[in-house]
Every structure is written in structure tokens, then in C-alpha cells.
Amino acid sequence: MAANTNTIARGEPLLSCRGVCKRFGAVAANRDVDLDVWPGRVHALLGENGAGKSTLMSILAGRYRPDGGVIRVRGAPVAFASPAQARTAGIGMVHQRFMLIESMSVAENVRLAAPGARDADIAALGERYGLSVDPARLVADLSMGERQRVEIVKLLMRGADILIFDEPTSILAPAEVEALFSVLRRLKAEGRAIVLITHKLDEVLALADDISILRRGRVVAGCLTLDQAPGRRELARLMVGREVLLSVEKPPRDCGAEDETVLAAQGLSGLDASGRPAFADVDLAVRRGEIVAVIGVAGNGQDALARCLAGLGGGTAGSVAFAGHEGGRAMPAARWRGARGLSYVPEDRHGAGSVAAMSLAENALLTGQADERGGPLLDLARGAAIVERAVRDYRLKAESPQAPAGSLSGGNLQKLILARELAAEPALLLAEQPTQGLDLAAAEDVWQALLDLRSRAAVLLFTGDLKEALSLADRLAVIFRGRILDVIAADDPTAIERVGLLMAGVAAPATADGGRNGTGACA
Amino acid sequence: MSPWSRLRIEPRDRALPPLFSLGLGVGLALLLGAAIFAGLGVNPLSAYAAMAAGAFGSGHALSEILVKATPLLLTGLAVALAARMLLWNVGCEGQLVMGGVFAAGCALFLLPPGAPPLPAASAALLCGALGGAAWALVPALLRAWGQVSEILTTLLLNYVAVILVEHLYYGPWRDPAGFGFPGTAELPAAAHLARLWPEALGRVHAGLPLALLLAPLLAFLLARTRWGFSVRVIGLSPGAARYARLNVPARTLAVLCCSGALAGLAGAGEVLGIHHRLQEGLAVGLGYDGIIVAWLARGNPLAAPLTALALGALFVGADQLQTNLGLPASIGQTLEAALLLGYLAGEFLARHRVAFGRAHVG
Numbered sequence: 001m002a003a004n005t006n007t008i009a010r011g012e013p014l015l016s017c018r019g020v021c022k023r024f025g026a027v028a029a030n031r032d033v034d035l036d037v038w039p040g041r042v043h044a045l046l047g048e049n050g051a052g053k054s055t056l057m058s059i060l061a062g063r064y065r066p067d068g069g070v071i072r073v074r075g076a077p078v079a080f081a082s083p084a085q086a087r088t089a090g091i092g093m094v095h096q097r098f099m100l101i102e103s104m105s106v107a108e109n110v111r112l113a114a115p116g117a118r119d120a121d122i123a124a125l126g127e128r129y130g131l132s133v134d135p136a137r138l139v140a141d142l143s144m145g146e147r148q149r150v151e152i153v154k155l156l157m158r159g160a161d162i163l164i165f166d167e168p169t170s171i172l173a174p175a176e177v178e179a180l181f182s183v184l185r186r187l188k189a190e191g192r193a194i195v196l197i198t199h200k201l202d203e204v205l206a207l208a209d210d211i212s213i214l215r216r217g218r219v220v221a222g223c224l225t226l227d228q229a230p231g232r233r234e235l236a237r238l239m240v241g242r243e244v245l246l247s248v249e250k251p252p253r254d255c256g257a258e259d260e261t262v263l264a265a266q267g268l269s270g271l272d273a274s275g276r277p278a279f280a281d282v283d284l285a286v287r288r289g290e291i292v293a294v295i296g297v298a299g300n301g302q303d304a305l306a307r308c309l310a311g312l313g314g315g316t317a318g319s320v321a322f323a324g325h326e327g328g329r330a331m332p333a334a335r336w337r338g339a340r341g342l343s344y345v346p347e348d349r350h351g352a353g354s355v356a357a358m359s360l361a362e363n364a365l366l367t368g369q370a371d372e373r374g375g376p377l378l379d380l381a382r383g384a385a386i387v388e389r390a391v392r393d394y395r396l397k398a399e400s401p402q403a404p405a406g407s408l409s410g411g412n413l414q415k416l417i418l419a420r421e422l423a424a425e426p427a428l429l430l431a432e433q434p435t436q437g438l439d440l441a442a443a444e445d446v447w448q449a450l451l452d453l454r455s456r457a458a459v460l461l462f463t464g465d466l467k468e469a470l471s472l473a474d475r476l477a478v479i480f481r482g483r484i485l486d487v488i489a490a491d492d493p494t495a496i497e498r499v500g501l502l503m504a505g506v507a508a509p510a511t512a513d514g515g516r517n518g519t520g521a522c523a
Numbered sequence: 524m525s526p527w528s529r530l531r532i533e534p535r536d537r538a539l540p541p542l543f544s545l546g547l548g549v550g551l552a553l554l555l556g557a558a559i560f561a562g563l564g565v566n567p568l569s570a571y572a573a574m575a576a577g578a579f580g581s582g583h584a585l586s587e588i589l590v591k592a593t594p595l596l597l598t599g600l601a602v603a604l605a606a607r608m609l610l611w612n613v614g615c616e617g618q619l620v621m622g623g624v625f626a627a628g629c630a631l632f633l634l635p636p637g638a639p640p641l642p643a644a645s646a647a648l649l650c651g652a653l654g655g656a657a658w659a660l661v662p663a664l665l666r667a668w669g670q671v672s673e674i675l676t677t678l679l680l681n682y683v684a685v686i687l688v689e690h691l692y693y694g695p696w697r698d699p700a701g702f703g704f705p706g707t708a709e710l711p712a713a714a715h716l717a718r719l720w721p722e723a724l725g726r727v728h729a730g731l732p733l734a735l736l737l738a739p740l741l742a743f744l745l746a747r748t749r750w751g752f753s754v755r756v757i758g759l760s761p762g763a764a765r766y767a768r769l770n771v772p773a774r775t776l777a778v779l780c781c782s783g784a785l786a787g788l789a790g791a792g793e794v795l796g797i798h799h800r801l802q803e804g805l806a807v808g809l810g811y812d813g814i815i816v817a818w819l820a821r822g823n824p825l826a827a828p829l830t831a832l833a834l835g836a837l838f839v840g841a842d843q844l845q846t847n848l849g850l851p852a853s854i855g856q857t858l859e860a861a862l863l864l865g866y867l868a869g870e871f872l873a874r875h876r877v878a879f880g881r882a883h884v885g
């Protein structure tokens with residue numbers, strides 16, 4: 001067996017599981033899982049949404065207790081009663097959902113994990129690994145990428161040598177992914193063992209030494225080495241249990257809907273959540289029948305821009321006009337509070353997009369409550385219908401519409417939020433990182449749903465994923481330091497190159513048909 | 524090595540069912556109470572026997588439990604409602620007192636002489652609810668638009684309410700024909716809340732069915748209406764409330780005022796149903812007891828009638844201890860505190876396991 005030869009070739013695994021099981025009520029999240037992790041190697045753990053990856057890692061990190069099975073660290077059996085015990089054994093995990101206290105500074109958060117760490121130590125360690133974050137800054141003010149760096153610094157400060165990363169790249173822009181990967185390579189070279197959960201095949205192929213695949217809680221392929229790994233397509237099939245295309249067909253735009261502008265922002269400037277200027281002079285129009293992607297490296301003001309356009313405040317100057325609201329007249333940004341027909345999929349699915357303690361059916365009714373129409377009663381039947389449609393259309397895995405949202409896996413929660421916002425039949429869908437954390441099959445379903453919606457409505461997509469933007473969008477608006485540098489038609493043959501340069505802040509010469517007014521080709 | 528050094532407290536993956544923590548809490552409270560009795564030099568068993576006999580030994584005692592449970596249920600609902608939005612209304616005492624003041628004022632000065640009983644009593648009750656709501660209004664406004672902690676403001680207003688009511692029945696509202704006793708004149712009979720069945724149920728009045736009706740109504744409001752849903756979302760996740768564009772200040776105002784109105788009803792019930800005048804004995808802690816009723820019921824309005832009854836029984840039983848065994852009058856409050864501590868410990872044990880020795884693979 002492969003595992004045996006591996007063992008001989010590499011000596012003892014740093015961490016190994018045998019027959020690990022974990023149930024949540026009726027759901028078997030892990031069944032008989034075997035896993036070996038070696039020092040100086042990256043072990044990629046793959047599997048569809050709800051396969052049990054996060055559960056398994058939470059067991060290793062001491063957050064859950066297994067129902068059965070043996071876990072060995074450096075050959076000795078362990079049974080962690082708490083994350084603290086796992087940390088003592090050298091295991092550290094960066095969770096899918098960060099575990100930072102927002103109202104505290106970076107240094108204070110690090111000290112919670114590694115008491116006695118001095119600001120200078122934190123800064124020096126950050127410098128050494130390319131993880132620099134100012135220790136004095138408040139976590140609430142940090143971007144997702146910076147928060148992730150704080151999480152990693154916490155682990156390294158404690159000297160963890162078994163490092164678990166649960167979908168670290170799903171919240172990062174391409175450049176940040178590269179930076180993270182060089183950190184991971186460096187940690188690997190130091191002889192640490194790394195477990196990496198991801199849904200992205202490129203990342204697996206770029207970084208993994210060993211690959212295990214979970215499906216419905218079981219290992220369907222264990223500890224393949226990279227050279228044993230089947231091709232991309234087969235790997236994808238193993239991950240999700242069905243054929244995936246790895247791409248979508250974008251039908252040409254229907255120009256009948258031309259000029260029907262749904263959302264138009266003019267000279268829009270605004271602040272981020274902590275009140276600092278985040279974007280300025282943004283002109284952006286989205287028409288029915290098109291998908292416009294706002295793309296940029298995380299931290300360039302796109303979060304604040306999305307919030308402001310969605311009507312959650314922050315606008316200081318400029319205007320927003322929305323078709324069907326006050327006759328489509330432009331209104332001052334400071335007064336823009338959203339309108340019927342505008343749906344918003346927020347990036348923060350745990351803290352904003354859902355309520356963990358409420359049922360799925362109730363979560364399906366979360367938006368639309370501010371709306372004065374509709375009777376006084378809560379239409380739970382409609383909520384349950386939305387959940388059931390998500391189960392059917394997006395393969396949402398849930399026990400029942402009555403299950404709490406907190407019991408969903410990360411990807412399944414994302415599916416529920418998308419299903420809810422699409423069910424409102426919006427005139428404009430504003431989606432932030434809509435496929436973040438989704439497995440390949442689910443991402444494909446969502447892409448298809450967005451393209452379907454495009455035929456009826458307008459879509460404004462905020463994404464850090466250039467490939468996603470290019471394959472879905474008709475036009476790409478590149479944001480850099482809070483300004484839209486250019487709007488480029490996706491079918492412009494030089495689009496990739498120009499967008500890439502613009503994202504880094506390098507202005508590229510405009511081509512004849514591109515530029516700010518690029519419209520995308522019509523049928 | 525001492526056994527304590529091997530003591531481990533670990534969180535459970537899933538909390539034990541609520542009935543378990545309740546049973547555990549009651550058990551711990553009984554133990555704690557027993558220790559207190561022993562400390563006072565009384566045999567715990569005979570003390571508990573005296574309490575049980577006092578609370579359940581006679582028809583009169585049973586009816587008194589219902590009498591006590593009526594305001595407890597209303598203030599319990601008041602606390603539970605606010606708590607659903609993470610608002611801590613610790614001002615039920617003051618709101619209750621102001622409910623009594625408004626109800627008495629209405630009965631004494633607003634009702635036309637000869638008004639028929641049903642409209643008269645209803646008007647007085649309504650005024651009581653308004654009084655409670657009015658007393659919660661300023662804390663609500665300060666909290667909704669000024670981010671001023673409602674814990675502080677509602678608590679401080681309790682003292683103001685007590686001083687105000689004393690001023691009224693010692694001063695301007697004192698009965699001129701009352702031989703100098705502090706208190707208003709008796710309220711007109713039409714404003715009295717009807718006693719349900721005086722022969723069998725003693726002082727139990729129409730406030731009890733009203734309170735029992737309000738409990739499921741509140742539960743329905745919270746669980747099944749869009750308004751209640753928005754209240755729960757705000758309480759559970761401020762981030763989601765912002766995202767869903769819920770009007771948090773408006774809900775804060777409404778919830779705190781409704782909470783005050785419930786407490787005001789409790790006071791109106793006491794004045795219109797029991798005392799029949801404004802006098803000493805209104806501010807006896809029923810508002811604070813509501814906090815315990817709500818906690819024991821885990822904020823669930825449907826469970827509040829049971830916890831209000833349990834607390835009522837405890838108070839009636841404790842009265843017996845005072846008369847029969849000569850224990851101090853504060854023994855009721857002491858046992859109430861034991862009950863809360865026991866409950867909190869039970870909750871903790873439902874979420875954590877306590878074990879000795881090394882961890883093993885389970």
C-alpha cells in the first residue's frame with residue numbers, strides 16, 4: 001500500500017489519525033478517518049462542502065472530542081480536552097472563521113494565545129516570515145488578509161509545528177494567495193507539518209505533497225502523493241462525486257436590454273466601517289443584462305464600496321441612482337439606504353449574512369424584513385420553501401429547515417445566503433465573493449445561477465478571483481487605493497494582462513474599444 | 524498530589540437538555556438552602572417540611588401562591604421580552620410602582636362616579652400599563668439614540684419611583700379621612716379587579732388570567748411575527764441586524780416600553796386587585812424577582828408561568844418559616860438567591876463537564 005512505502009520513505013508521521021469518528025445528532029461528520037501528516041510536507045485535505053473537513057481538523061485542534069478512534073502526535077496517543085491542550089502538543093489551526101477579538105489590538109490578540117509576547121517579538125516574527133502587521137493596530141480595522149496573518153503569527157509565536165489551515169485562500173486576493181504560499185513554503189522548509197484545506201485545484205497542485213479526499217465523512221482517497229494524483233478532472237470528480245466542467249459557458253449579451261441602467265453611482269466617495277476614507281470619485285453603472293465585476297487586491301476599498309452601494313451607509317459625497325426607487329433619480333450618497341429590488345450577498349456570511357442560533361427557514365427570511373409590505377406574520381412556510389429549493393438547486397446539505405444555521409458547514413451556509421438573495425428576484429444582485437468557500441460543483445452551480453440572473457437583471461460582482469471575474473463578467477472595473485482605475489471589457493483580448501497590471505496600480509494604455517466605456521460585445 | 528490538581532473542567536460539545544440543568548439547579552438550590560438552615564440552627568428537613576406545609580397545606584395557601592405568582596409572571600415577562608433584544612430592564616420595580624400610581628390616579632381622579640365596573644377597571648389597568656411604559660420611556664430613548672446603558676438608567680429610576688409614590692400617599696394623595704395613616708382613600712369599587720372566586724380562591728383576581736393570556740401572546744409575538752423576528756435578530760446578531768437594515772432604535776424604544784408596560788400592569792394589578800388603594804407595600808421587590816422568573820424560564824414566555832408559580836410557592840412557604848420557626852423575614856430572599864445560584868450552576872454543568880484525572884479517548 002502507498003501509505004506503507006510513504007512511511008518507510010519519510011519516517012514517522014508527526015500526526016496520525018486512525019478510525020476517527022464524529023457524529024452530530026443524526027449527521028455522521030467523520031467516519032473511520034485515517035490521516036497521516038509528515039514533517040516538512042503539505043497535506044492537502046479536499047472534499048465537497050459538508051464532507052467533514054473542518055470537523056476533522058477541529059478534532060485535531062482540540063475543539064471537538066472524537067466519538068471514536070485514535071490520534072497520535074509524535075507517535076504518542078493523545079486525547080485533547082481543549083484547544084489549549086492541542087496547542088501544548090504543538091498543533092495550531094487557522095479556522096475558516098477567524099478567532100480574533102475585534103475590539104483588541106493585534107498584540108493583545110497574540111498575547112491571548114502566547115502570553116508574554118512583546119510587541120517587538122511580534123513585529124520581528126512578522127518580518128521574518130513576511131507576515132508583517134502593526135502590533136498596535138485594532139483587529140477591527142484589519143482586512144481579512146491581515147487578520148489571517150495575525151492568526152498565523154499567533155500559531156508561530158507559540159511554536160506550533162503542526163499547522164492546520166482551513167480554507168485560508170478563500171478570502172484572499174491572488175497576490176495575497178501568492179504571499180501566503182511563500183509563507184507556507186517557508187514553514188514547510190523549516191520542517192513543520194502543514195494541513196491545507198482548499199477547494200481550488202490549482203492551489204493543490206502548486207503546494208501539496210500529499211492529498212487526501214473526504215466525501216460524506218469518509219476518506220475516499222487517502223494520502224496520494226502528488227505524482228500518484230490523478231489528473232485535474234479526475235481529482236475534481238473525486239472531490240465532489242460528479243463530473244465538473246471547471247468552466248462555464250457565458251452566452252453573449254442580449255443587447256435588447258441595453259441602456260436600461262439599474263444602478264448608477266456618480267462621483268461616489270465614502271468611508272469604511274471605522275470611519276476612514278476608503279474610496280473616492282467612483283463612477284459605476286450597471287445595466288440590466290450584464291455582469292460587472294469590481295476587482296482589486298483586498299484592502300483597496302472594495303468592501304466599503306460594496307457596503308455603501310448596498311445601502312448600508314458610509315457614503316459621504318456623490319450620488320446613487322437606482323431604477324425603480326424614487327423614479328430612478330440620483331440621490332445623495334449619504335441618504336442612500338438601499339431599496340426594494342436590490343439584493344446583497346455580504347462577504348461576512350457568519351457575522352452579517354446569517355444568524356447562527358436561528359433556524360435555516362428563519363435565516364431564509366432575514367432580508368426583506370425592513371420592507372414595509374407583507375403582513376405582520378413571519379412567513380415561515382416561505383422560508384422553508386427557500387431552504388428546500390436550495391437543497392434541490394444548490395445541493396445544500398442540511399438536516400431540515402428547522403436545523404440551526406450554526407450547524408451548517410461554511411460552504412453550505414454560503415449556499416443558503418445565495419439562495420435567499422436570488423429568491424427575492426432582485427433587479428440588481430450585489431454579490432461579494434459569492435463562491436468563497438464553495439466546492440467546485442457548487443461554485444459551478446452559482447456561476448450558472450448568476451449567468452441565468454443576468455438575462456433578467458443586473459449583477460454587480462465583487463471578487464478577488466480574476467478567473468471568476470473574467471469568466472462571468474461583461475466588464476471589469478479595477479479598483480486600486482479606493483479609485484476605479486479603469487473599466488475593461490472582458491472580451492478585450494488584452495483584458496487579463498491589463499487587469500493584472502491595474503490591480504497592482506500600474507496604469508496600462510487603453511485599447512481602442514476598451515477604456516472606461518467598454519460595453520462588452522453584444523449578440 | 525491533591526485530587527483538586529487533577530480536576531478538569533471541559534466544555535461539552537453539546538449542552539445537556541434544559542430539563543437536566545433545571546433539575547440539577549433545583550437540587551443544588553435545595554442543598555444550598557439546607558446549608559443555610561443548618562447554619563441558622565434549624566433542621567433542614569423540618570424547615571423544608573414546614574415550607575411545604577405552608578405552601579401546599581391549605582386551600583388558602585394555594586390561593587396565595589396564585590396571588591404572588593400574578594405580578595411575578597408579569598414582571599418576569601417584562602424582563603424576558605427585553606432580554607430577547609439583549610436589553611436588561613432592571614427597572615421593573617420602578618415601572619411596577621408607576622403602574623400602581625397611574626392605575627390609582629386614574630381610579631381616584633379620572634373615572635366618572637358611577638362608571639360601570641368593566642370599563643372602569645379596564646381603563647385603570649390601561650393607565651397602569653401606560654405608567655409603566657412611561658417610566659421606561661426615558662431609558663428607552665437614551666438607549667435607542669444616545670447609547671446610554673439601560674441597565675443604569677432603569678435601575679436608578681427605581682429609587683425615584685419609590686420616593687415619588689411615598690410622596691404621593693404621604694402628601695397630596697393622602698386620604699383626609701384616613702386618621703393620619705399614610706395611604707390614599709380606597710379606590711372606587713368599580714375600578715377593583717374582580718376576585719375570581721372568593722370562596723375557593725381567596726384574593727386571586729382577574730389579573731391572573733390576564734397574565735396567563737399575555738404569556739402565550741408574547742411567545743407568539745416573538746416567534747411568529749415579523750416584529751418579533753426582528754427583535755430576536757437584533758438580540759442574536761447585531762451584524763445581521765445591520766445587514767438586514769432593521770430599525771434598531773425603533774425596536775429598542777418599542778421593546779423597552781412594552782417591557783415597562785408589562786411591569787406597570789403588575790403594579791396596577793396589585794393596587795386594583797389586592798390593596799385597593801395606594802399605600803406602603805407596593806415596592807416589595809416584585810420587579811427584581813421578575814429577573815429571576817425570566818432567568819429560570821430561560822427567557823421563554825411559555826415557561827414563565829411555571830417559574831412564577833415556583834417562586835410564588837417559595838415565598839408563601841418562606842412566610843411559614845418566619846411565623847413557625849422564627850427565622851428572619853429575609854429567609855425568602857435568601858432562598859430565592861440560592862435558587863438562582865443553583866440554576867446558574869446547573870446551566871454551567873449542562874455546558875461543561877467536570878472530571879478528575881487524565882483525559883482518555885472516549
Ligand SMILES: Nc1ncnc2c1ncn2[C@@H]1O[C@H](COP(=O)(O)OP(=O)(O)OP(=O)(O)O)[C@@H](O)[C@H]1O
Pocket residue numbers: 024027028029047048049050051052053054055056096397398406407408409410411412437439
Ligand atoms: N456543530 C455542529 N452541529 C451539527 N452539525 C454539524 C456541526 N458542525 C458540522 N456539522 C455537520 O457536519 C457535516 C460536516 O461539516 P464540516 O463543517 O466539517 O464540513 P466541511 O467539509 O468543512 O465543509 P465546507 O467545505 O463547506 O467548509 C455537515 O453536514 C455539517 O452540517
Ligand SMILES: [Mg+2]
Pocket residue numbers: 053054055096166409410411
Ligand atoms: Mg469547512
